[in-house]
Amino acid sequence: MKKLIFLLLSILLFLSISYVSYTYLKIKKVASIEPPKDIAHLIVLGAKVNGDQLSKALLYRAETALSYWKNNQSTKIIVTGGQGNGEDTTEASALMKFFIQNGVPKESILVEDKSTNTYENLQFTKELYSIQESVIVSNDFHLYRAVELAKELKITAFPLAARTPKSVKLLLYLREYAAILKMHLTI
Known part of the structure; x- marks a missing residue:
């Protein structure tokens, strides 16, 4: 019985390490x-x-998007995100304020402010603005899942990676592995 338990635990450990390694590479x-x-x-x-x-994570996304926009000023920036617990404003409003303060004209910014997760960010944006193709800006750990969800919504997505804050990197990666697994099981 002990050998069987050891064998099962070994297989589980091997599968877990394989999953994390494969996902990390993706x-x-x-x-x-x-x-x-x-x-x-x-x-x-x-x-x-x-x-x-x-x-900090959202600031890095905003700075990365601003850098792209400065070199591509015909591009419309779509800010996304509703208002969550502990937030005094919507994520989209906070992003819009950042872009306006950094010289982006208001007419170059479109708003999606009802979403509560990544899938809704993309789904509601597509519904509001008939998006077929877009650059998607997020932190590096998050882009694989975002691009996969965009494909599911029939959006041609080009990733643009913002860095991830070091102080929360491990936690965000661990959470992302679980989210990616859930995505693969439900899509």
């Missing part, structure tokens, strides 16, 4: 892709807002 591969220039829309996926201030 995450890194997607995050390394450079998006093409002059894509009509750039979707900035929402993330936590502290009161009305961008969290």
Whole structure:
């Protein structure tokens, strides 16, 4: 009986390590892709807002999107994200404020402010603006899943990776592995 338990635990450990390794490689591969220039829309996926201030992860997304927009000013920026617990404003509103403060004209910004997760960010954006193709901006750990969800919604997605804050990197990666597994089981 002990040998059987040991064997089962060994198999489970091997499968877990294999899954994490495979998923890590997929995450890194997607995050390394450079998006093409002059894509009509750039979707900035929402993330936590502290009161009305961008969290570090969301700030990195916003800075990365701003850098792309500065080189592609015909691109419309779509800010996404509703208002979650502990947030004084919607994620989309906080992002819009950031972009306006950094010189992006209001008419270059489109808003999706009802979503509560990544799938809804993309789904509601597609419904509102008939998006068929877009650059998607998120932190590096998150882009693989975002691109896969975009494919499911029939959006041609080009990833643009923002860095992930070191202080929360391990936690976010662990959470992402679970989210990716859930995505593969439900799509």
